[in-house]
Amino acid sequence: MKRQAKKEDELMRDLFSRQEVVEPSASFTERVMYRVSVEKSYYGEIYKPLISRTAWIIIAVSVAALVALAIVLGGEGTSYVRFLPDVNFNPDLNLAWISSVTEKIYRLFQTTSPVITYVIFSLLGVCLFLITESLLSQRLFQKR
């Protein structure tokens, strides 16, 4: 029985190997794409958020890192220093290693004048925002 089924299957495969590829009309793709473009203009884009979930996570982490950096890099005169002991929930926590790392980063951009240092940091910040904006604009234009 199994042998018979196998033989019949072989015969069918041989038979179907003679099946010719049937092509639709020459303008098939154009017609489908025309209908797709009509759908697109009528119903709009296939919805997908401009800023993806991953991008939001990166933005959140970056903002948190910037805030942390500002706290650690801040000088003696920075207002938060006055409140820091009050918000320190764990007084035994040793944050010295963070200070040493951030100190090194700070020294990379430190100049003789604190004004120049602030300008450098401001420029870096502006550059970061410009890059982010250009990336987002690029995605927006691709979608249109």
Next chain:
Amino acid sequence: MEYKEDGHYIKKVLDGETNAYAFLVNKYKSMVFSLALRMLRNREDAEEVAQDAFVKAYQSLSQFRGGARFSTWLYRIVYTTAISKMRRSSKEVYSINDAEVEEKESAEISDVYYQLKESERKKFLDIVLEKLDPDENFLVTLYYYKEKELDEIAQITGLTKNNAKVKIFRARQKMMNMLKNYLKEELIELL
């Protein structure tokens, strides 16, 4: 033209590059049209269903999770679209004997079949495809022509694997009976 993976074009379409969809249409149009034609037996209807299937696939592309192959997902859309079309326009259905062919008889049919000329085998295939039920036609095309696995055929048609297997078996029996009758007629003509 060099094609990349389907996922590459799907991502482009989802990112707003609608023109990338033309690559997928070009890649699958022959098979989609063939399957639609197998079920509807009319070029005009088949072309309409094939176009509808591609437009539906575009509309639901964001729902395509990539769990199955794009072709499997697309053929399922073709199948359901063709079924809907057929319900609207009832077609003539042929009654074909699906009684099991005995082993000895099956062996004889096979022997004579392999002696047929290429053109005669092609002629017989056209007769078979014209007379089989539309869904059987669809199933055997996927199984014997596209050499799809039963699991994939079950996914495309929404049947269980066993049900698909039974339907293919019955279609094969019908085809063997048709072949038996065809060979008898050929023999009579020769005499």
